[in-house]
Amino acid sequence: MIRQMVKLNWLRGLALLALALLGVAACSQNENVIRIGVFNSLTGGTATFGISSTNGIKMAAEEWNAKGGLLGKQIQLIVEDDQSKPEEAAMVVTKLVNQNRVAAILGEVASSRTLAGAPIAQKAGIPLITPASTNPKVTKVGSYIFRVCYTDSFQGAVCARFAVQKLGLKRLAILTDVKNDYSIGLADYFKRDAVLLGGEIVSEESYSEGDTDFRAQLTSIKGANPEVIFIPGYYTEAGLIAKQVAEQNMNVKLIGGDGWDSPRTVEIGGAAVEGAFFCNHYSAEDTSQMVRTFVANHVKKYGYVPDAMAPLSYDAAELLFDAIQRAGSIEGSKIRDAIAQTKDFPGVCGNITIDAERNARKAAVMLQINQGKLKVYDVIQP
Amino acid sequence: MKQRGATRTLLVAALYLAVLLVLGSTLIPFIGPYYTQVLIFIGINIILAVSLNLILGFAGQFSIGHAGFMALGGYTSAALSFYVLAPLLAGFGTGGLISAISEPAALAVSLLVGGIAAALAGLLVGIPTLRLRGDYLAIATLGMGEIIRVVILNTDFVGGARGFTDIPRWTTFTWVFLLAGLCILVVRNLIASTMGRALIAVREDEDAAAAMGINTTRHKVFAFVLGAFFAGVAGGLQAHYLQYLHTNSFTFLRSIEIVVFVVLGGGGSITGSVIAATVLTILPEALRGAESWRMVIYSALLVVMMLTRPQGLMGGREFQWSWLLPGFKKK
């Protein structure tokens, strides 16, 4: 009998513990603020993108709050980490929408994770602006999903035009990250445009995010004797690939997309990435007033020169806050309409006009790595 | 006496179903999508833990490929729903009554097919590998799980490396817990049968069991296939809830997580698996922010448990009604 009582209490204790834990998770909500949800990869494989992006968003929110906030209320950012995993992105967006009841969502740099989170926001009627997901499918999710960067079809065309026309190199090889939506999309558009312009794809090889040994693929590519290797991947692998290209004594030009934009590319690649090109959204060396102010403020706050994710995310946040101000409401549909009407919004990465497909139309820059620094080589208008 | 046991089981099942239906229509709209999501993951994890317990705890076969079966079941049922059932349903129109009947029916078919696909894979893998013992079996199941994952990764019509999107959302709270209940019932009754006794004999001493005339391979394969079936069903439930599948969700770390549920709860105790799956699903949600510590705690627990209490939380014992109602004596 006593034994049974003990067991009973033990079970009851467990049930209470479970309830208490759930209770802790539900914290009280303050209605004197405007809650904006942010989801990014703060840990995991592409953590530097997420951290950089979140820093940019925080800068924008602090500036607005210092000026008196939005619609007379302070902006409260609720930042969630998706650990660089798509399913975790779906989880945290559900939490932001249903638990935190945010007015709008900013986030994800990576297309694959924005694609996992966007349908949830769309269904709930909460506007979502992605700062840097370039895959065309992202904004096709629905009428509440926007982006402030150019798409991969534009970026792919820019890289193809650059290789075939500007550099005059026609024998092209592609090394794609097949675990990555962004990479696959960019490779497809590059291929399409390069062939149209008279280039020849002599070799196509693949790798998977997280790989460290690319020698087998590069040996195959070398056999096809290309003049250019297009590597539409992330900085996490780009530097390493460049090193192994150098090891193979290949005489080729390396071209990449905006996924290369991180100090780590040069850190890892060293001499091997010297002379390589990549397409980007902005250059920290731009002399315009806006870029100079932004870079100076960023350096003051975080102590380093930002990569493109920070200003893009800053732009996304600024555009969102401006739209909420214009909408005069935190109702999802009104914010959505205000974002859709954005025209010539002055951003750090160029002026933004949101088109009918909810994409931003803006220019791209082609950077070259020159003595470890990023130099503007070319600017391509849409 | 046997009759009374059956009647009682039936009674409990009916009561359970009624409670689920009531909760599904009252509690779920009330607590909102976030808590519902937590509850649904608890249910899915219970199915996974109990079905692995059949293989690992009762039959004593160390399988670390459960996530592979889950993936196979999930992708199969998702593909069926996406390519066949959802267009079919759309053809019926979206009337209130029609969709109220056709959606659950479609989900049931989809889950069943997913489960069968996983079970077939279990059979295919089980027959050759279950001849192996202990650690070799562990590695073989692990390899099998990874191969399933790589094959899916290279199958374009289920999204390949980009993940499978736009799966219809048919999974509900009631469905998840209905199937969790079914899984518990099936495993419980199996264990009480001759088959179950034979499985336990295999776990205790395979050679002795064989000497007693038990066809050990057949019994092991049966447990393996049944476990795989329920893992496949769990995968299907997850697919129709998240509406998104990616092979990264089914790495061998996911398999290990299920092993942790079983080992912590106690191999050979269904109650233990249910408790462990519930607590270990709530814990990380409640501790969001301390995410990086979660797996450290899991793994440390696993080691400490093995060193100090290898039989797990429940140590093979089961929940008895008499714990709750002291007067309710088991006859």
Next chain:
Amino acid sequence: MSQFVQQLVNGLSLGAIYALIALGYTMVYGILRLINFAHGDVYMVGAFVGYYLGRLVSAGAASSSPSVVNFFLVLGGSMAACALLGWVLERSAYRPLRKAPRLNALITAIGISLLLENLGQLVFGADPKDFPTLVERTSLSVGIVTFSNIQLIVIVTAIVLMLGLQYIVHRTKMGTAMRAVSFSHDASGLMGINIHRVISFTFVLGSALAAAAGILVGLYNPKIDPLMGIMPGLKAFVAAVLGGIGNIPGAIVGGLIMGVAETLTVGYLSSTYRDAITFVILVAVLLFRPTGLFGTTARAKV
């Protein structure tokens, strides 16, 4: 043709690293009949110790010393640190389970493996780190094949270490004891061999080799992260099974075969099958020749 030879060179360099890890698996299995799942993570710890030591020597006073000296400093330091780690793991987690069912030991090994991975993520950080450049990379061309000095260092270091191991196992007293214990715990105990000491020594030796593999991979593919040990660990285990688990030359041959098979798969099929080939080999071995290429059949006594 030249492409094929080139792929072979790439594969052998990778295989040499797998072989070094496989040795630790095979030795521990030979003696304890335990798959030490945490072995791949010891290799990861080795790489990280090398990372910190490497930054120390290339930044500190030793920066003027030649790169060869730095390399040996880092290699030796990391091997010593991991030898200690191996000893601690065996002592605290595996020894108490010596008489327990094998399933318990296996689950403990998995637990230790997860613990090292997740502690690694907390202590070292989850994002990948760039392994310091200890030796400047140059490429050498011999006939139709191009290879880097790093590949040369990897292969030569691996060969030297394997010869060293062969010497220890066959020419020293401890090695003789190891072989005796792997034959029979009880009988060797009766012969006056301190079994615990021999098992500890085996872990120390295997862990040091894993650390060396970690340093070599850091030089070869200079990006390391706390989860880097999982896949190479599994592949090395498969290599050990392929060669006949418990068999030292078998582990070396198995490792080289795995490296070459992987490289050829990536080079001629697709990179997505990189990991699958490992498991296809494993399943094939288990089905057709469970004792591996060089293994001998042992009948279980009831």
